[in-house]
Amino acid sequence: MSLVRIPATKETPEVVFDPSKMSFHLSGESYPENAMAFYAPVRNQLESLLSAPAANDGMEAHFNLRYFNSSSTKLIRSLVGMLHRRAEEGARIVAHWYHDPDDDMMAEFGADLRDEFEALDFRLIEAESA
């Protein structure tokens, strides 16, 4: 697998899969009209990255979202669920969840994910204009 970068649009986040660093980035906005259509290929790419042998040595995920709509919500949670399953198999996975200090919903959503997916090293990070 080589580096994959899906550029951001007004309604969809930038997505980066970097096998050289074993990192995954999701950043920006997520309110596509059809969230399923956007996230299906993202899931597939993440699956490839997670199944690379290098994933055993660890992986970093960065969720830096400014806003997501209700239909993106479950799909974003399910990406975190995929990371979690891999972590349960023994890979050390660090997930960074960035949120604006003013955005209590983004913070709460991250805190819920942290509590639910215990096998991840899940870090909530306050960052201006996430």
Place this chain on the structure above:
Amino acid sequence: MQLEAIDRFRAEASAQQVLLHFSGELNGNLVATLSDTVRERLDDSAPDRRVARRVFSAFVEMAQNMLHYAPRGEGHHGPQGTLTVSRAADQFSVVACNRVRGDQISRVRFRVEAVRAMTLEEIKAAYRAQLRNEDHETEDTTSRGAGLGFLTLAREASQPIDYSIVPIAGEPDTAEFHLRAII
């Protein structure tokens, strides 16, 4: 439209502190552009970013709801509706008006009423439960999202979301659905 009528229309919009009003046929591109416009205007007028984010979120949920569920008018390709964001003192209101098919009325009423009856803590609990509900797609074949739309609206709003469903004279198969969130 008469030029005087335009002036009355504009004066009323100004008096009501309308940030954005759209009426007509919707499509995905239009919803994206309107959402973006709402955000820009909120950046200029909302008292703080927290309020701006909530109003924006309520607008996106309502606009996408309309896009997914509002019936297509005769001779139209897309769903029809009206979306309005306005301000009154420190509060913003987001209002959506569209038609709803007769066989969907009880479903819409049931879902909005259920959310209206909840406290904020109950809304958050229902949201968490629905988020983890893996069977939503098979249980609810009408829904085109995650089943979180009304719950999201209720979380953003600072008072219970309100609505009305009004019959249309001579059209027993549809009704007019108005939904309002105050933030």
